[in-house]
Amino acid sequence: xxxxxxxxxxxxxxxxxxxxxxxxxxxxxxxxxxxxxxxxxxxxxxxxxxxxxxxxxxxxxxxxxxxxxxxxxxxxxxxxxxxxxxxxxxxxxxxxxxxxxxxxxxxxxxxxxxxxxxxxxxxxxxxxxxxxxxxxxxxxxxxxxxxxxxxxxxxxxxxxxxxxxxxxxxxxxxxxxxxxxxxxxxxxxxxxxxxxxxxxxxxxxxxxxxxxxxxxxxxxxxxxxxxxxxxxxxxxxxxxxxxxxxxxxxxxxxxxxxxxxxxxxxxxxxxxxxxxxxxxxxxxxxxxxxxxxxxxxxxxxxx
Numbered sequence: 001x002x003x004x005x006x007x008x009x010x011x012x013x014x015x016x017x018x019x020x021x022x023x024x025x026x027x028x029x030x031x032x033x034x035x036x037x038x039x040x041x042x043x044x045x046x047x048x049x050x051x052x053x054x055x056x057x058x059x060x061x062x063x064x065x066x067x068x069x070x071x072x073x074x075x076x077x078x079x080x081x082x083x084x085x086x087x088x089x090x091x092x093x094x095x096x097x098x099x100x101x102x103x104x105x106x107x108x109x110x111x112x113x114x115x116x117x118x119x120x121x122x123x124x125x126x127x128x129x130x131x132x133x134x135x136x137x138x139x140x141x142x143x144x145x146x147x148x149x150x151x152x153x154x155x156x157x158x159x160x161x162x163x164x165x166x167x168x169x170x171x172x173x174x175x176x177x178x179x180x181x182x183x184x185x186x187x188x189x190x191x192x193x194x195x196x197x198x199x200x201x202x203x204x205x206x207x208x209x210x211x212x213x214x215x216x217x218x219x220x221x222x223x224x225x226x227x228x229x230x231x232x233x234x235x236x237x238x239x240x241x242x243x244x245x246x247x248x249x250x251x252x253x254x255x256x257x258x259x260x261x262x263x264x265x266x267x268x269x270x271x272x273x274x275x276x277x278x279x280x281x282x283x284x285x286x287x288x289x290x291x292x293x294x295x296x297x298x299x300x301x302x303x
Contacts, residue, residue, distance in 0.1 A: 001258050001297040002029040003287070004266040006069060006235070008276075009033045009048040013056065016048075019269060020057045024064040026284060027291045030097060031057070032069035032266065035076075037111050040196065041275055051084045058092035065095045069189070069266075070171045072103030073122075073129045075112070079154040082136035086160050094161035099189060100133070101171035102126035123176050124148075130170065130184050137165035169233060178216045182223035187231030187264070188216050191238045197275055198241040205239050206256055213260045217303055227303035233264035237276065243267065244278070244286045251290055258297040265294065 005028045007019050023031045035050035050068045058066055066088070071081055089096035102122050103109060109116065117125065125148045132149055136142045136156050144151040160166045167186035172178045173193060181188040190212050192200055200208070217227040234257055237243045244250050244267060254265050267287065270278030 001254055001262065001294050001299075002264045003291050003294055004028055004030040004032060004233070004264055006032045006034065006266060006268045008039075008042070008269070008271070009050055009053050010042065010046050010271075011048075012046075016053065017056070017060060020061060020064075022284070023269070024061050026288055028064060028287075030065040030067070030264070030266075032067055032099060035068035035071045035099075037075065037108050043107060051088065054096075055088055055091050058088060058095065061092075061095075063095075065097050066092055067097035067099050067169070069099035069169075070101030071098060072101050072108070073125050073148070074103035074108045076129075078129055078132040078136055078149055079142075079151045082133050082154075082156050085133075085166060086137060086156055086158075089160040089162060089166045092161075094166075096160075096162075096166045097169055098133075098166055099169045099171065100126075100130055100185075102177065104194065126177070127180055130168070130180055134165070134168070134184050169231070172216075173212060175215055175219065178212075178219040179222065181216065182219040182225060182230065185230060187233055189233040189235065189264075189266075191235040197238045200239060202240055206260070209234060209239075209257065209262070210260050213262065217261065220303075227261070228299070228301075230303075231263045232261055232299075232303075233266060234262050235266045235268075237267045242278075244270075244283050244290075247286050247290045247293075250286060251293055254290075254294045254297055258299050261299045261303045263299055 005023045033050050038047055054066050085098050128146045128148050132144055140157050142151050142154045168184055169187040169189050170181035170185035171189045172181050173190055192208055220227040243253055268276040270280050270283045
């Protein structure tokens with residue numbers, strides 16, 4: 001099982017640089033940041049742009065894979081996003097990964113104007129968003145006329161370092177999104193439900209993940225691919241507060257997730273207070289001890 005970390009884009013660059021380099025030193029396989037204009041309880045706090053931040057991180061790191069988690073249609077046009085992701089992959093030397101999500105209702109959805117969308121319309125928009133971004137990154141020139149997006153002679157040259165394009169990790173919690181992930185994604189990611197961080201009762205977390213993992217396996221089979229071909233990622237510390245309180249607690253949860261077919265466990269770097277609050281020193285001690293043991297965990301054969 002691979003491990004990843006989310007570092008919120010709230011730190012001025014000198015501090016951010018230290019945090020991301022430290023994530024690489026600790027042995028995390030991938031590192032992510034949220035792609036929003038503002039976010040929940042931190043809406044009026046410092047918050048930097050995800051793609052410029054990731055480009056800066058790509059220039060100072062050497063091993064860790066990097067990406068937004070997740071880029072959404074709330075803020076992004078596929079033609080612009082594809083160009084930015086292509087560029088990020090070049091700066092990173094082929095280490096970029098694109099987390100993609102449908103985008104929830106909220107401040108980001110309202111920031112650029114336009115009428116609010118129903119859940120069904122958001123899902124339809126996301127399907128077009130993913131399919132068009134896939135096409136844009138896989139060919140030099142793209143023309144597209146759809147219900148949500150237009151692209152006329154859009155160029156994506158020279159293309160990604162990774163071929164045919166950088167990997168997509170597609171966020172989904174229900175069958176429609178999982179079918180999309182099975183068609184276009186190299187992996188699927190879940191944060192459980194639309195509830196805020198830590199709001200789902202802990203006793204409900206693993207049963208929910210079991211149901212979702214089974215649904216994704218079904219979606220893969222319907223798409224004609226082996227379930228084990230696609231990665232399955234869970235945002236663990238968004239679901240379970242205090243997950244890194246001890247090595248045993250973290251390893252226990254990781255083992256349960258691996259048994260459910262998950263291939264990647266993502267944690268959040270602790271903040272001094274508020275959401276994801278915790279002690280950074282204790283966090284680093286736990287993950288440094290746990291990561292080598294987590295990496296030995298494997299999902300059951302066949303996913």
